[in-house]
Amino acid sequence: MTIKRTIEDGVETFEAQIDGETIQWDRGLTYARHLQTEQLLTSQVPVSDKPDEMLFIIMHQTMELWLKLVLHEVTVVGDAIRADRLHKAEKSLDRVATILRHMIHSWEVLATLSPHDFLTFRGFLRKASGFQSHQYRELEFRLGLKRADLITVHNDDAQKREVLEAALKAPSLYDEILRLLARHGFAIPASVLDRDFSKPYAANDAVEDAWLEIYTHVDDHWPLYSLGEKVTALEYYFQEWRFKHMKTVSRVIGHKPGTGGSSGVSYLVKALDLRFFPELWAMRTRMTAPREGGNYADGCPV
Numbered sequence: 002m003t004i005k006r007t008i009e010d011g012v013e014t015f016e017a018q019i020d021g022e023t024i025q026w027d028r029g030l031t032y033a034r035h036l037q038t039e040q041l042l043t044s045q046v047p048v049s050d051k052p053d054e055m056l057f058i059i060m061h062q063t064m065e066l067w068l069k070l071v072l073h074e075v076t077v078v079g080d081a082i083r084a085d086r087l088h089k090a091e092k093s094l095d096r097v098a099t100i101l102r103h104m105i106h107s108w109e110v111l112a113t114l115s116p117h118d119f120l121t122f123r124g125f126l127r128k129a130s131g132f133q134s135h136q137y138r139e140l141e142f143r144l145g146l147k148r149a150d151l152i153t154v155h156n157d158d159a160q161k162r163e164v165l166e167a168a169l170k171a172p173s174l175y176d177e178i179l180r181l182l183a184r185h186g187f188a189i190p191a192s193v194l195d196r197d198f199s200k201p202y203a204a205n206d207a208v209e210d211a212w213l214e215i216y217t218h219v220d221d222h223w224p225l226y227s228l229g230e231k232v233t234a235l236e237y238y239f240q241e242w243r244f245k246h247m248k249t250v251s252r253v254i255g256h257k258p259g260t261g262g263s264s265g266v267s268y269l270v271k272a273l274d275l276r277f278f279p280e281l282w283a284m285r286t287r288m289t290a291p292r293e294g295g296n297y298a299d300g301c302p303v
């Protein structure tokens with residue numbers, strides 16, 4: 002095969018006819034260098050000689066990569082909300098929701114790991130567990146679930162501890178949204194706006210009232226309503242991820258304790274009750290059918 006060599010913008014460039022196509026590449030930047038595929042594809046290091054461990058490793062690694070992108074997009078969302086650029090925040094929130102749906106679906110691949118397959122290498126994992134995923138914990142903190150105790154397992158890793166402590170102390174995505182509501186004139190109490198962000202968020206009646214007003218008079222508050230629905234979708238999919246994880250775990254290990262030492266499935270079931278945006282869920286119970294401009298007959302409550 003003839004390879005044509007030229008210099009383009011000072012870069013050694015090549016061209017060849019392959020399969021009827023003119024294919025080009027250069028020494029400026031290759032696929033492998035851009036995507037660091039060498040590091041990526043040599044990062045699967047089984048601790049056993051059991052064939053099913055590869056699936057287990059790659060499942061975790063792909064989830065970690067998606068978590069990295071979700072964290073990145075959540076930063077974009079926070080910046081956009083602070084700058085009152087809600088259309089930009091919504092674009093990234095839509096992307097996050099799509100990533101989460103993809104992550105939920107990907108549990109199906111891990112579900113091909115039978116209890117027997119897993120037991121062939123489970124003992125080699127010692128106490129390693131997803132509980133120690135610092136990205137997952139950072140995401141929980143950054144969305145609004147502040148639980149300082151969970152940093153403990155990262156005590157011997159100064160860099161990870163620093164990142165988690167910073168996320169713990171900073172306003173979460175929900176704190177940013179509540180500040181936005183205050184900027185739009187809603188009576189969000191100072192005790193909410195100026196709270197110690199490292200402490201768990203406690204649901205507040207005035208915040209619930211604000212969301213109820215927004216969801217009752219949608220046309221008057223469309224941008225805030227739309228943002229509320231986007232973050233509700235985020236939490237909805239996050240919960241679905243948790244549910245699929247719990248179901249996959251119960252399918253693979255039953256009610257055995259986890260490698261990380263917890264009660265296993267019972268611990269994961271408890272996590273299904275955690276909330277990032279509590280008033281956005283609570284407020285729905287108080288909603289009533291719209292009267293003005295709606296097709297609802299008087300005296301016919303829906």
Ligand code: HEM
Pocket residue numbers: 060061064065111114119130131132133134137246250253254258259260261262263264265266268269272
């Ligand atoms: C066969 C596969 C899996 C099993 C049996 C399993 C089991 C468990 C168990 C029992 C826990 C509770 C903590 C413990 O005691 O270890 C846990 C936590 C966790 N796992 Fe998995 N897991 C699996 C796959 C995955 C995958 C693919 C991910 C993706 C990153 C993941 C992420 C997590 C996270 C983030 C937690 C902490 C959850 C929380 O604290 O709310 N797990 N896992």
